[in-house]
Amino acid sequence: MKNRNLIKNSYFKKIKKINEYNKLYYEKSRPTVSDAEYDKLKKDVIELEKKYIFLKSKNSPSLLVGAKPAKNFLKSKHRVKMLSLSNAFGHEDLKNFEKKISNFLNLKKSLNIEYSVEPKIDGISASLTYKNNNFVLGLSRGDGTEGEVITENLKTIKDIPKYIKDKKFPKDIDIRGEVYIGKVDFEKIKDRFANPRNAASGSLRQKDPNETKKIPLRFIAYTYGFNSEINFKKQSEFLNLLKIWGFNVNELNTVISGVDNLAKNHKELEKKRHELDFDVDGLVYKINNLDLQKRLGFVTNAPRWAIAHKFSADSSFSKILNIEVQIGRTGALTPVAKIKPVNIGGVMVSNATLHNEEEIIRKDIRIGDTVKVERAGDVIPHVLSIDLKKRPRDSKKFLFPKNCPSCGSKIIKDFNKISKKYDAVKRCSSEGYKCEKIAIEKIKHFVSKEAFNIEGLGKKVVEKFWDLKFIKLPFDIFNLNYKKIENLDGWGELSTNNLRKSIEKSKNIGLDRFIFSLGIRHIGQENARLLSKYFLNVKNFNDLTKNFNFSSLGNLDGIGETQIKSLKNFFSDQINLNVVEKLISILNIKNVIQNTKGKLLNKTFMFTGKLSNISRAEAKSLIEENSGKILSNVSKKLDYLVIGEKPTTKKVKQAKELNIQVISQSEWEKILN
Numbered sequence: 001m002k003n004r005n006l007i008k009n010s011y012f013k014k015i016k017k018i019n020e021y022n023k024l025y026y027e028k029s030r031p032t033v034s035d036a037e038y039d040k041l042k043k044d045v046i047e048l049e050k051k052y053i054f055l056k057s058k059n060s061p062s063l064l065v066g067a068k069p070a071k072n073f074l075k076s077k078h079r080v081k082m083l084s085l086s087n088a089f090g091h092e093d094l095k096n097f098e099k100k101i102s103n104f105l106n107l108k109k110s111l112n113i114e115y116s117v118e119p120k121i122d123g124i125s126a127s128l129t130y131k132n133n134n135f136v137l138g139l140s141r142g143d144g145t146e147g148e149v150i151t152e153n154l155k156t157i158k159d160i161p162k163y164i165k166d167k168k169f170p171k172d173i174d175i176r177g178e179v180y181i182g183k184v185d186f187e188k189i190k191d192r193f194a195n196p197r198n199a200a201s202g203s204l205r206q207k208d209p210n211e212t213k214k215i216p217l218r219f220i221a222y223t224y225g226f227n228s229e230i231n232f233k234k235q236s237e238f239l240n241l242l243k244i245w246g247f248n249v250n251e252l253n254t255v256i257s258g259v260d261n262l263a264k265n266h267k268e269l270e271k272k273r274h275e276l277d278f279d280v281d282g283l284v285y286k287i288n289n290l291d292l293q294k295r296l297g298f299v300t301n302a303p304r305w306a307i308a309h310k311f312s313a314d315s316s317f318s319k320i321l322n323i324e325v326q327i328g329r330t331g332a333l334t335p336v337a338k339i340k341p342v343n344i345g346g347v348m349v350s351n352a353t354l355h356n357e358e359e360i361i362r363k364d365i366r367i368g369d370t371v372k373v374e375r376a377g378d379v380i381p382h383v384l385s386i387d388l389k390k391r392p393r394d395s396k397k398f399l400f401p402k403n404c405p406s407c408g409s410k411i412i413k414d415f416n417k418i419s420k421k422y423d424a425v426k427r428c429s430s431e432g433y434k435c436e437k438i439a440i441e442k443i444k445h446f447v448s449k450e451a452f453n454i455e456g457l458g459k460k461v462v463e464k465f466w467d468l469k470f471i472k473l474p475f476d477i478f479n480l481n482y483k484k485i486e487n488l489d490g491w492g493e494l495s496t497n498n499l500r501k502s503i504e505k506s507k508n509i510g511l512d513r514f515i516f517s518l519g520i521r522h523i524g525q526e527n528a529r530l531l532s533k534y535f536l537n538v539k540n541f542n543d544l545t546k547n548f549n550f551s552s553l554g555n556l557d558g559i560g561e562t563q564i565k566s567l568k569n570f571f572s573d574q575i576n577l578n579v580v581e582k583l584i585s586i587l588n589i590k591n592v593i594q595n596t597k598g599k600l601l602n603k604t605f606m607f608t609g610k611l612s613n614i615s616r617a618e619a620k621s622l623i624e625e626n627s628g629k630i631l632s633n634v635s636k637k638l639d640y641l642v643i644g645e646k647p648t649t650k651k652v653k654q655a656k657e658l659n660i661q662v663i664s665q666s667e668w669e670k671i672l673n
Helices: 002-027 035-051 091-105 183-192 196-204 209-213 235-245 259-275 290-296 357-363 436-446 459-467 474-479 482-486 493-506 511-517 525-535 538-547 550-555 561-571 574-586 616-625 649-657 665-672
Strands: 075-077 086-088 114-121 124-131 134-140 146-148 172-180 218-227 254-257 280-287 306-310 314-327 333-344 347-353 370-375 382-386 508-510 588-590 604-608 640-643 661-664
Touching: 002 035, 086 091, 091 259, 091 280, 091 290, 091 306, 091 616, 114 235, 114 259, 124 196, 124 218, 134 146, 172 196, 183 196, 196 209, 218 235, 254 259, 259 280, 280 290, 314 436, 333 357, 333 370, 347 370, 347 382, 357 382, 436 459, 436 474, 474 574, 482 493, 493 508, 508 511, 511 525, 511 538, 511 588, 525 538, 538 550, 538 574, 550 561, 561 574, 604 616, 604 649, 640 649, 640 665, 649 661, 661 665
Parallel strands: 086 306, 508 588, 604 640, 640 661
Antiparallel strands: 075 146, 114 254, 114 280, 124 134, 124 172, 172 218, 280 306, 314 333, 314 370, 333 347, 370 382
16 A cells, blocks of 8 residues: 555656646646657656556546647748847947948948837747738748748737738738837736746747637737848838738837947846836847848848847856866867856856956956856856855965866967957867767757757757767767667657658758857857858868869958968867768768859959949948859959059059959949949
8 A cells, every 4th residue: 555655756856847847838838848858758657657557647648638739830931030239338339330331331330320210128029921912931040041930929929910001012022020028018927937038939839829829919010021022222211111911010110320329228228128018138239221231232141231239237246166178179278167156137146257267367356255146138148256255264366276177188279360469268279079078069069050050959868868878979970779769768759750850951051051060269150251252162171172272262252371270280180081971871971052142153253352332241241142252362364453543552563464354443333333
């Protein structure tokens, strides 16, 4: 009898846990366990029921229908990517933002740029597709390229029109905005959710729209994605049209010129932010003129014409329990303060970066110190200051290690030829996968969202698989023993199958993402894109690495001496070469699709001298848009040298000696028509 009671207690405890996890996942959109742990718990309950016939519960997972909403929702690609925004935290950031715009557009300093200013609501982004005035498709933001189909859940929101009566409404358009819950409404349901944002997120991910309907969700529209017909010239005009069409827009939207006025408005709204009925974490500034937006275009993952100006950082005091030195994928040694967990702006913080050795020395940061920790937006928490009055008497200065804590290799500092100084960051001198910590971080980078984007293979899983010797090099990911994984503690059939599908899907990858995934120092997303456009296919890329002919890249605009040196270092390591060779044999690496309709196809250009009425950056952008290429040096590969005011005499002379066409800016503009 005693054993029977023990079995029952264990059974009902497990079911209670499952219900708690379900509540956190479905209602609060705040899962606290992995798929694998959830699978293991569910499997244990079902096995107990099979073994003991006296066990029964209406909440048993064997009786519950359906799985996690995110896994079951269909996915669809955004017709125009939903990109993130760069952040500004102060007046200096705003000045730099406007300076970059002025330089790119070659505007006179006296000209005040007009901005559409819109509050940045802390909610969940959604995209609504309307065809022939009907709301036909609703997508979550997802990874910016692909979102979950949540049409039926979005239809439960009263603020979202199901049909637009206006005859001038575009025939095909994606309206974008933010789903949120007002503070007053949240008070009524706060016992069920952690905060308004989690409530909105969890509600949109419900499998049953009737459950979503119970939550007082709101929608504010602020931009568009795909649009079949643009009959407006300014962002502010579009916001007014949204109101005419029946959408809610933010009443605090305004148009402002000048950085000083932006800063003044930001300060005023920050004082009022707590009086608003919605959570707002800053303001978004967009160039109001759509023609200028088009000219400015995008960098890799953000528009040049917009920025988010965050509100002040949140901070709190805590105690440093320990200082650990972490090693990144490029060998950089970063000291991290392990602090007593503290709530900062609604987030529990237990780690704070100390940046580098010089920062520790400058602030004299020690273990046991009571410190002020600041967290600003998405920026990693950092130590702002120390309360010396609370410093323990027996505290000692922190000594930075002289050798890599992971592999024992010599620690080095790079010398910067431009500044004529050594970098502040110290690095492990080991190259490639010889240092265990670097290797683990490289694999984490390899599976990350911007690279192979393998769902289910997060940082903790990579570390666990490393310890189990399942993964030691990137190509091991594609040869995993799924039977062994399924039998691991915390893993089950569902999570293992999901991982297998995600890995198989990732085998089809673009050349730019593949180059980025290798984790080569100084080769970020933008440089990986430049290299992919230069190589066009993986064979050309592989040939260069085999022949070690990196000098050919010296003429590629945007790839300099630093990047070439990094590529040489990476491919001089035999393990790296083996990794690349093996991956190429396993993967389907897609060729770069060239724009074959541009006027400048297969033509190469270089600029020298000051251009009139257009910046060098915009001129280069126009050439790339028209399928041309930019070179950074005069060589036989150059077709045209475009000269502006006061050109470099040496370059002009070299071009003439090589019989390269030397043309004026106006002649170049005629070619472009």
